[in-house]
Structure formats: C-alpha cells, structure tokens
Amino acid sequence: MARVVVDVMPKPEILDPQGQAVANALPRLGFDGITAVRQGKHFELEVADDVDDATLAKIAETFLANPVIEDWTVRRVEA
Amino acid sequence: MARVVVDVMPKPEILDPQGQAVANALPRLGFDGITAVRQGKHFELEVADDVDDATLAKIAETFLANPVIEDWTVRRVEA
Amino acid sequence: MSIDTVKNAESTPDQEQPYKELGLKDDEYARIKEILGRRPTDAELAMYSVMWSEHCSYKSSKVHLKYFGETTTDEMKSKMLAGIGENAGVVDIGDGWAVTFKVESHNHPSYVEPYQGAATGVGGIVRDILAMGARPLAVMDPLRFGKPDAADTRRVLPGIVAGVGGYGNCLGLPNIGGEVVFDESYQGNPLVNALCVGTMRVEDLHLAHASGTGNKVILYGARTGLDGIGGVSVLASETFDDSAGKRKKLPSVQVGDPFTEKVLIECSLELFEKGIVVGIQDLGGAGLSCATSELASAGDGGMHVWLDRVPLRATGMTPAEILSSESQERMCAVVEPANVEAFMEVCKKWDVIATEIGEVTDGDRLVITYHDEVVVDVPPRTVAHEGPVYNRPIQRPADQDELQANTPDSLPRPENVLELIKTMAASPNLASKRWVTQQYDRYVRGNTVLAQPSDGGMIQIDEETHRGVALSTDCNGRYTKLDPYEGAKLALAEAYRNVSATGATPVAVTNCLNFGSPEDPAVMWQFEQAVKGLADGCVELGIPVTGGNVSFYNQTGSTAILPTPVVGVLGVIDDVRRRIPTGIGAEAGETLLLLGE
Amino acid sequence: MRVGVITFPGTLDDVDAQRAVRYADGEAVPLWHGDHDLKGVDAVIVPGGFSYGDYLRCGAIARFAPVMQEVIEAANKGMPVLGICNGFQILAEAHLLPGALVRNHKLHFVCRDQWLKVENNTTAWTTRYDEGAEILVPLKSGEGGYQANEDTLKELEDNNRIVFRYVGENPNGSRNNIAGITNAKGNVVGLMPHPEHAIDALTGPTDDGLGMFLSLLDSVVKA
Numbered sequence A, B: 001m002a003r004v005v006v007d008v009m010p011k012p013e014i015l016d017p018q019g020q021a022v023a024n025a026l027p028r029l030g031f032d033g034i035t036a037v038r039q040g041k042h043f044e045l046e047v048a049d050d051v052d053d054a055t056l057a058k059i060a061e062t063f064l065a066n067p068v069i070e071d072w073t074v075r076r077v078e079a
Numbered sequence C: 001m002s003i004d005t006v007k008n009a010e011s012t013p014d015q016e017q018p019y020k021e022l023g024l025k026d027d028e029y030a031r032i033k034e035i036l037g038r039r040p041t042d043a044e045l046a047m048y049s050v051m052w053s054e055h056c057s058y059k060s061s062k063v064h065l066k067y068f069g070e071t072t073t074d075e076m077k078s079k080m081l082a083g084i085g086e087n088a089g090v091v092d093i094g095d096g097w098a099v100t101f102k103v104e105s106h107n108h109p110s111y112v113e114p115y116q117g118a119a120t121g122v123g124g125i126v127r128d129i130l131a132m133g134a135r136p137l138a139v140m141d142p143l144r145f146g147k148p149d150a151a152d153t154r155r156v157l158p159g160i161v162a163g164v165g166g167y168g169n170c171l172g173l174p175n176i177g178g179e180v181v182f183d184e185s186y187q188g189n190p191l192v193n194a195l196c197v198g199t200m201r202v203e204d205l206h207l208a209h210a211s212g213t214g215n216k217v218i219l220y221g222a223r224t225g226l227d228g229i230g231g232v233s234v235l236a237s238e239t240f241d242d243s244a245g246k247r248k249k250l251p252s253v254q255v256g257d258p259f260t261e262k263v264l265i266e267c268s269l270e271l272f273e274k275g276i277v278v279g280i281q282d283l284g285g286a287g288l289s290c291a292t293s294e295l296a297s298a299g300d301g302g303m304h305v306w307l308d309r310v311p312l313r314a315t316g317m318t319p320a321e322i323l324s325s326e327s328q329e330r331m332c333a334v335v336e337p338a339n340v341e342a343f344m345e346v347c348k349k350w351d352v353i354a355t356e357i358g359e360v361t362d363g364d365r366l367v368i369t370y371h372d373e374v375v376v377d378v379p380p381r382t383v384a385h386e387g388p389v390y391n392r393p394i395q396r397p398a399d400q401d402e403l404q405a406n407t408p409d410s411l412p413r414p415e416n417v418l419e420l421i422k423t424m425a426a427s428p429n430l431a432s433k434r435w436v437t438q439q440y441d442r443y444v445r446g447n448t449v450l451a452q453p454s455d456g457g458m459i460q461i462d463e464e465t466h467r468g469v470a471l472s473t474d475c476n477g478r479y480t481k482l483d484p485y486e487g488a489k490l491a492l493a494e495a496y497r498n499v500s501a502t503g504a505t506p507v508a509v510t511n512c513l514n515f516g517s518p519e520d521p522a523v524m525w526q527f528e529q530a531v532k533g534l535a536d537g538c539v540e541l542g543i544p545v546t547g548g549n550v551s552f553y554n555q556t557g558s559t560a561i562l563p564t565p566v567v568g569v570l571g572v573i574d575d576v577r578r579r580i581p582t583g584i585g586a587e588a589g590e591t592l593l594l595l596g597e
Numbered sequence D: 001m002r003v004g005v006i007t008f009p010g011t012l013d014d015v016d017a018q019r020a021v022r023y024a025d026g027e028a029v030p031l032w033h034g035d036h037d038l039k040g041v042d043a044v045i046v047p048g049g050f051s052y053g054d055y056l057r058c059g060a061i062a063r064f065a066p067v068m069q070e071v072i073e074a075a076n077k078g079m080p081v082l083g084i085c086n087g088f089q090i091l092a093e094a095h096l097l098p099g100a101l102v103r104n105h106k107l108h109f110v111c112r113d114q115w116l117k118v119e120n121n122t123t124a125w126t127t128r129y130d131e132g133a134e135i136l137v138p139l140k141s142g143e144g145g146y147q148a149n150e151d152t153l154k155e156l157e158d159n160n161r162i163v164f165r166y167v168g169e170n171p172n173g174s175r176n177n178i179a180g181i182t183n184a185k186g187n188v189v190g191l192m193p194h195p196e197h198a199i200d201a202l203t204g205p206t207d208d209g210l211g212m213f214l215s216l217l218d219s220v221v222k223a
C-alpha cells in the first residue's frame, strides 16, 4: 500500500472566489500580513503497490482535476 | 514573502461523502487498486515575513479548519 | 510591453494584423479601416472583432428579426415600456408595476465547462435584468441534451444542472420552471438557455445610455482578469516582448462568483432607489468593449475612458485584453458628478469595488487612453450599432417534403395500450424531471406561488394586492424541424396555454432562437420561417415580442441541432390567490372536462 | 415582541424570516452584520442563505461578524435565538450549538418538502407543537448533514436536545436523522429545514412552520 496525495488548484489566471473570500476575511479577523490566498482540493489516496505513476497521472488529469480551469500535482508520500 | 500551505482533511471518524464518491467512481472508470480516497481542502497563502508560526497555527485552527470535524497541517514551503 | 497606440497605427499603416484569427472577414476588416481612415490599433481591433461577432451584432439575423417590429401593432405595443433593442423588454402590468424578462443562451461555454458555463449563463441574464433598474425575481432554465445514456450527456448534464442551481440558489432567485429535453441532435451541443424575470416601479425604469457632458462613468463589481478573452490572446503575442513572457492561448472560460453578484444586485438596487444613476449597463459578453461603446452610442455625446484605472486581477494585461475580458459580476454606471460621492458610499457599504474610469464628453467619439496614450478613438455607433448586416442565402432543404410526407400513418398501431403508456411514461422526455428540479431552490424569498411541477411558474409581486406574474417556456424541436413556421407557432401556443392554465392572462413574449450555422442556407430557411411563424402567431394572439436572443452555430460538424426557438410567455394575474394549481383529484367526484378538438 | 433578523452579505431568507415574524404579530427588526448592538430586541433569528457565498465552510466567515459577538453574548444570557439553515450552520460555527453541518451524502443540493417529527416541544421555539407531531416544511440545502462525535450525540439524545428529526428517508446523511437541535437551556435552536417558508399555504407547502414563531411569542410574553 502506498499513500498518494493529489493537490488540485484553480489555474492562476482563473478567478478563485473562495480563496478571495478567505483573503478578504482574514484582516477583519485581525490577521494581517496574508497578501493572497488560493483555495483548492487535497486528495489522499490509498493505492495498491502495482498502480504505476502513469495511472495516477491519468486519474488526476481525467477525474480529480478539471484541466480546463485547474492545475494539479501528484506525489507519493511515506505511508 | 513566504508561501504557506495548509491542508485540511475531514477527521477519520467523520463521513466523507466526497472522497467516497471518488473512490466509488474510480473502478467504474476502469481504475483499479485505489482502496480509499479522502477529500479535503488545500490552501496556499502568501505571507509577509513577519507572520510567525503561532499566528499561522491560529489562522488554521480558528478559521481555515473546523476542529469539530477536521484535522489540519500547516507548512512553509520554498517560494 | 509596447502598446499599439493610435499614433503608432497611423505611422505603421501596413502592419499585418491577425483579424482573421479574431473572426473578421476581409471586407469587414476593410470597412474598419475605412471608418477609421487608418488601420485599427490592437485595442480597436479587439473591440470591433467582438462587437461585430455574430453573437453581439446579430449580423445574420437582423434582417429577419425586423419582422417582429413590423408586425407589432400599436395595440400590441400599448403595455410595452421598452422593447427589442434594450437589455430586456419591459411591460406595464398595472398598479404601477413594470416587469422585465428575457431569456439568453450560454450553449457553447456550457459544453466546454458545464458547471461554470451554466452558472455564468444565469449570472449574465440576471445582470441584464438588473441593468433595466429591476429587482431580479426568479429564473427558469430551458435545457436540451443529447441521448440520456451517451457519455457526453453524462459529462455535461450533472455539471450544467449543478451550475444553474449553484449560481441561482446562491443569488436567492427561486427557479420556477424550465425544460429538460433529450434528443440526439444536441449531442456535442447541449443548449443552456436561462431566463430571468424582474420587477420595478414604472418610474424607476433605467435605460442604458450615457448622456450629459461631464457625467462620470463608474465601473463597479469584480476586478477584471484574463477570463474569457480567448481569441484576443492572439494579439498579446504581438505586443508582449519576450521578457514579459509570451502568453499562451488562454482558455475562454469564465468562472462565476455568485456571492459577488448577490452583493452587486443589492448594491445596485440601493443605488437605483437613491436615484443616483443616470444610465447603467451590465458587462456580459465582450465586457468593457460592449459596455463603453453601447453606453456612448446610445447617449448624446462622446466618452473618454482611462483604461489604466480599471482594477485588474492579473498582471501585465494589455489594453486589448482589458477591453475584451469577460470577467463576470461587473456593471458600468453613468453618474452625475455631484452624486459620485454618494455612489461610492453605497458601494463601500456593500464592499463593492467602484472606480471612476471615464467621463461623458461633448464630442462624438469614444476615446480610450492607457497611461495617457490614445489606444482607441472611434465613432461608438460603428462599434455598437452599425456593424455588418448580412442577407444570407436561404434555401428550403431538398428533403423537407420527404420529411413531411413521412407521417404517423406509416407507423404500426400499438397492440397493448397499457404497455405503450408505460413505455411513454418511462421515456426520458416524459419522465419526472425531479432529479433536476430538486437541485433548485423554488421557495427562496417566499413569493413563489407555482413552480415545478406546475405547467407555468408564478411569482407574487405585491404582497398587499397579491398581483403577480406567471411564466412558461416551451419548444418542441421535432415539430420545428418538420415545419419551422408552424413549429414556432406551436411553441408559442404551448407556452401561452401553460400560462393561461395557471390562471394568468398572457401579455408578452420573449424568445431564444437556437439554430445551426447561418452560413447553411437550409438553417437560414428554418430561421426565417420560425421568426415569421412566431411573429404571426403573436399577432393572432395579440401579444408582442419584447426581446430575445439568437444563438447560431449550434452544430456538431455539419449537422445542425433541431431548430429550437424557445418561446417564453409572460402572463399577469391580479390576485395570485386565484391561481389554478396543476393536478386533478383533490376531491372525489370531480368532473374531468376536455376542452378543444 | 421585537425580533431581530440578521442580514449578512449573501443572506437570502431574511425577508422570509421577517415576514414570518409579522405573521406571528411580532415586529421584525432588521440587524446588519456590522452592527455592534441588538437594538433592544427580545429574540434573534439568523436566517438562511449563503453568507459570504458559503465559501470556506458554510457559516465560517459569518460567525466572526460584529453582530454575532452580540448574539453569542445575548444567547448565553438566555435570549431566544433561532438559526435556520445557513443560520444553523453559523450557530454551530459560533459554538452556540454543538456539531457541524457537512455536505449532503449524495453531494447534491436538495430542495423538497420534508416531513419532520417534533421531538422536543419545550424549547423557546417549539411550545406550540405537540410532542411527536409531524410537520411538513421545505428543506433546501447542499450542506445539511449533521455530524458530531459519539459523545456529543449521546449527550443530545440523553438530554432531549434533539428538537426535530427527519421522517422517512434521510435526505442528507444527518447522524441520527437530526434536523434540528437545541442548547442545554433550550433558548437556542438550530434547524436545517425552513419553517419560515411554511407560514402560508399560498407560497409554502403548508403553514406548519408558523408554530415556531407563535411559540416564540408565547415564551417572550411569559418571560
């Protein structure tokens, strides 16, 4: 068993209303110095050992992320 | 400027319908060997250099995550 | 970054420009040069190309749409406060109330990115209604999909439905009806039409125009980013030097922010209420290009815009990109100088960014500067209202007779009627639409009198008098394919009947004409016939078409969709407590009557 | 009876809540998210909608609004507070009520007429109902699944703090079919369904929801 993390983020040129809402709220809560926030998704997958990187890349691209508006990264982490 | 990543995940004992939906869909799409999926949030913050770790921890705990249902991690990454 | 200025354009008359990539034909480009007496700047080219596109200029449909105006009698017009040509038609419904409604398409964007395409479709039509000075009240969503079990339908349908709901629910606009129709012809080209209805006091009607020299032009709402500028990015590679990095072709996808729109609505309504807006225009397709040229063109003077003042979300945007950005949730207002401060105060209360970006001038030119350099200097009417007009070839399809000759007489009669009924009840086009409609909030704001699964939606407008309106949208593309003239009439008749069946009196019509390529003479024939049928039907029923929308190029390869003129009918009811709910069998012993032949 | 109804940016059902208060012969007092006082009201309704777009988590941003600090203080002193839908989410985020509301188990927004069973008719907002009564009101939410840890659930069950339960198929995956709960004192109630949309059969499925606002009238008059 391996653990795989996929992070999916809105592309830089795409509006990120969620991140923006967080960024706008922080100063109101008394937290200064946070100049930008972007919000995406974080997936943790338990993966059988015979699942190769190409398959993981395919899962991320075709299913976990929407390539039209999102970028993504895939990485294996220590279990 | 520093870049800070906060990952927020549903606690293990809390139902995660989104992760479950992903896990159930994968075999239907022809991807086998993924035994579990959990879905959370991934935040990327641009942070002024004078914002210390305690402040970041506070932002994560009081705001970005809901400790009743979520766990979180905070880490600084190379810009 | 070197900017293409008017001065530069004058001194480099022979510089090649990518007008073809921007969708302009040789003769259209030649006409722009003739109008300006020089080559256009990049920014001007961006403006003309979006504003002269089929979508914005109605260049193929204009000659036919005229028929609506020609057939509308004074009597039909008697309740119309604003008609075709405005952002949306407005009808006087009595008691001092005016109602405005319109339906628009967002077909292609919803195919590319179903959730965001549908969401921003709702957002766009809501801003159209807001730009009339009205409070948006409710939405409807006529939808068309390919076969229900096709892979592409599975891709687009859930996203489109979630997008319509996600945006509309968050705005607090009840969804009071719509359509879900499946047909193979929509595979690869789903139709997402969105209707919005709004209301205002008659005296509060705001028309989009910029008049009064010295009045300020204020852009308010979201920041301007790189969204939806797709095509125009071909210009960027010419103006960006390598150090700035050549920008890759940008996706023409816009992401909606319904929260910002909700705040924009409340903010705008407060501005209207305080009477501090002279003219207003929403930013939709073609963004600032459209808003500035239309405002200036409809006013009585010229306009100067300082483009560098526009608040941006991205760095290094060129003037052409700023002008063509389709960033959502923005509006443009014309305000008297004395009221600017009050305007800004209201925006501040709602946390809405507002920026004075321009001024009405006494000239007759739209002049846009960027850091003191003139990048646009054009007669605004040539951009907004005097685009090209085409009288495209029309040809009744050769197989139309054959199609019509193939009548139901040739079909076998069913042997087991019960089985037939079961089959029909289970067919996707007749089955319950609850999977879709239960994702939409139909209760919000507490004025919904009828909604799904009623024949028509009904909204109470006045809590004291109980005056209200009813709406239905309908179209059967298969009828329209068989006979576009009669099919359009049938769509009108169905919507009219559905509104009547709620107990309301039909008073006005809007439409969204979804067709294939206007360059196909057979499609143009369908279009011409459908417009005639709809207009003639309206004369027979005595209610006017107050507005609408045309969506061409709905086809996969060379195969066009079924001609789909979606017709929306608005009705008035003076007391919603007298509505007629759908359904029979509330009490035993009721008598069932069949009316008609 | 003066009842404050809060409006945050993105609140939608404030007009409905105000109307419901008027139907119960109360005076609805609009409260703005930035207000620093409660204008002397006898009770507060935190209405439904999408405060701050429901970005981050439903209610997560709204709970920090200035007016919420006043509400928290007043609630702790016993003022009746009702959170409906987004309002329930805000009260949970503000820790006036335990647990949290998460995405519906089927991942879709659900709008439907929902039967509820009244489990507790002793709160400030439910005395007009019979215990065990079933009422029909709209439910419309995308994140209405009630979640809490086992201890909290036990505490709620053992102390009769579950006010409403869904009848029939669980619409959103809520633990123990919970539709609404109360705090230990019974003055703060939160529920996902919308009683304010069921005060008149003209615009709602029933007028079953009116009882909550009439109950408030009773408890304010009594107090």
Ligand SMILES: Nc1ncnc2c1ncn2[C@@H]1O[C@H](COP(=O)(O)OP(=O)(O)O)[C@@H](O)[C@H]1O
Binding pocket: C140, C141, C142, C143, C175, C176, C177, C178, C179, C180, C429, C430, C431, C432, C433, C436, C437, C440, C451, C452, C453, C454, C455, C456
């Ligand atoms: N996309 C939609 N959005 C909202 N309401 C819809 C949608 N599709 C169908 N409806 C509603 O569902 C009900 C049933 O639709 P339908 O089966 O098409 O009825 P009919 O055939 O009588 O027009 C109607 O009230 C209609 O307005």
